[in-house]
Amino acid sequence: MSQKTLDIVRGIAQAAADCYDGALDPEGKPYAIGLKREEGHPVYDSRHMDGFKVKIVADILTINYQTECTLKEVYSTPFENNMGATIEDIRKHLQKKYKAITGDTLSLAAEGECNILVQETSRVRVFAICQKSYKIGGLEGIEGNDGVKIHSTVLKNAERGDIEKSFKDFLDLKTDKRPKNDTRRA
Numbered sequence: 001m002s003q004k005t006l007d008i009v010r011g012i013a014q015a016a017a018d019c020y021d022g023a024l025d026p027e028g029k030p031y032a033i034g035l036k037r038e039e040g041h042p043v044y045d046s047r048h049m050d051g052f053k054v055k056i057v058a059d060i061l062t063i064n065y066q067t068e069c070t071l072k073e074v075y076s077t078p079f080e081n082n083m084g085a086t087i088e089d090i091r092k093h094l095q096k097k098y099k100a101i102t103g104d105t106l107s108l109a110a111e112g113e114c115n116i117l118v119q120e121t122s123r124v125r126v127f128a129i130c131q132k133s134y135k136i137g138g139l140e141g142i143e144g145n146d147g148v149k150i151h152s153t154v155l156k157n158a159e160r161g162d163i164e165k166s167f168k169d170f171l172d173l174k175t176d177k178r179p180k181n182d183t184r185r186a
Helices: 003-017 071-076 079-102 153-159 163-172
Strands: 050-057 060-070 108-120 125-136
Touching: 003 050, 003 079, 060 071, 060 079, 071 079, 071 125, 079 108, 079 125
Parallel strands: none
Antiparallel strands: 050 060, 060 125, 108 125
16 A cells, blocks of 8 residues: 555545544534534434444445434425535545545545435334445545455466366365364364
């Protein structure tokens, strides 16, 4: 991994770490990220339970946003659009915060649509999780997120196209011998 890639990952991690509930900007005002918890007075009004986290796998940044809302909100409003707009607000805030921390711009290209999971907490309230992935631009020395690569003799034969040989190699791994430390009756 190159130093540039490490700096980008560290910048993203610091930008996300500075977005906790109650975080203040250099002027002493709370950050306006676009979350529901920012609405209303922190003491007098009931608080909304929501927040986000980020995850980096290879060259993909995934933003997970979770919130608690009512079933009425899910069915009566354009719920998917609202969740997508909140994810976009989080992305914009991360990019702005990254620029303030590092002085560089962060390139995030959307990979697909939002995935939303709504789970019932009670007959009135639900818990919703929204997830969206972005491709991080400017990373060097990182392979794409094509899945896990496992190297063994069986898979090497399969990669060469000799599937029958790889299957036979797999079957040859079976043994009828019992280990020496097996004390069960035969």
